[in-house]
Amino acid sequence: MPSIAQRFHVARRDARPLPDFPGTLPDTLADAYAIQEEAIGLWPDAVAGWKVASIHPDLRERFLAARLAGPVFSRGVYRVAPGAVAQVPVIRGGFIAVETEIGLVVGADIAPRPAPWTLAELLPYLASAHVAMEIAGSPLPTINDIGPMAVISDFGNNTAIAIGAEIPGWRTDGFEGLKTQMRIDGKLIGEGAAVGANGGPLDACLFLANHLATRGRGLGKGDVISAGATTGVHPLEIGQVAEAVCVGVPPLTVLLGARTAA
Numbered sequence: 001m002p003s004i005a006q007r008f009h010v011a012r013r014d015a016r017p018l019p020d021f022p023g024t025l026p027d028t029l030a031d032a033y034a035i036q037e038e039a040i041g042l043w044p045d046a047v048a049g050w051k052v053a054s055i056h057p058d059l060r061e062r063f064l065a066a067r068l069a070g071p072v073f074s075r076g077v078y079r080v081a082p083g084a085v086a087q088v089p090v091i092r093g094g095f096i097a098v099e100t101e102i103g104l105v106v107g108a109d110i111a112p113r114p115a116p117w118t119l120a121e122l123l124p125y126l127a128s129a130h131v132a133m134e135i136a137g138s139p140l141p142t143i144n145d146i147g148p149m150a151v152i153s154d155f156g157n158n159t160a161i162a163i164g165a166e167i168p169g170w171r172t173d174g175f176e177g178l179k180t181q182m183r184i185d186g187k188l189i190g191e192g193a194a195v196g197a198n199g200g201p202l203d204a205c206l207f208l209a210n211h212l213a214t215r216g217r218g219l220g221k222g223d224v225i226s227a228g229a230t231t232g233v234h235p236l237e238i239g240q241v242a243e244a245v246c247v248g249v250p251p252l253t254v255l256l257g258a259r260t261a262a
Helices: 004-013 029-042 057-063 119-125 148-153 201-214
Strands: 047-054 067-073 077-079 085-090 095-106 126-138 158-166 179-184 187-193 224-226 241-246 252-258
Touching: 004 029, 004 148, 029 067, 029 148, 047 158, 047 201, 067 148, 067 158, 067 201, 085 126, 085 158, 095 158, 095 179, 095 201, 095 241, 119 126, 119 201, 126 224, 126 241, 126 252, 158 224, 158 252, 201 224
Parallel strands: 047 224, 077 158, 085 252
Antiparallel strands: 047 067, 095 126, 095 224, 126 158, 179 187, 179 241, 241 252
8 A cells, every 4th residue: 555655746746636634644743754754755856945834832732843844845946036927836726825934045064963053053054045935735735724744744735935035134133023925916915024933034944954953864055944934824826926025125926837747
């Protein structure tokens, strides 16, 4: 019988929605990340970054974690110049949403190590910060409703990461006070801030480096880190246009298209 990772793999490859979680939901984070690792091995592309997301506060005590992570593959990284529009394909009938995020680009290899990283140690490894958009997506339309075990199992519910204009002054000024927005088809549907109750992009980066080390993984030069939703998770449909905004920086624009079988 195909494994959970194999079933997700085939559904993503065929651009086909799944009616329910393809197997028995894992009991622990370790089990869910084991499924994710198997799925990474099946996918015919190199990991080029990671998304970080918050675990709902009501579930953190149960899972002893406040964040989760999922891989971003090289063909799912879109670098978008100001004024350009990235066309990103998603699975019709699956989960489709967008999030305004802060994207961090790694400037030098970060090798895994047994001792936890500190933020002061990590900062020199980061090259730049950008307005970013996660295009969340899965063949399983109910993935977020099921919860973190399902999300982790399927690449963290990620389809793509778009990276836009660079945010100036972040290294000296930090991200405090940086306001963010999401617009869909020109309409403002969400507002927020780069730093929220769960911390900010640098906290997410620190979590990620230490989390990946427990899996024997590091980060490579040029990898992108999508550091968590700042205005919420916004469902939308194929054909709609989403704009991620960091106030004071040119907006990042994405048009969603329909994905076809690979």
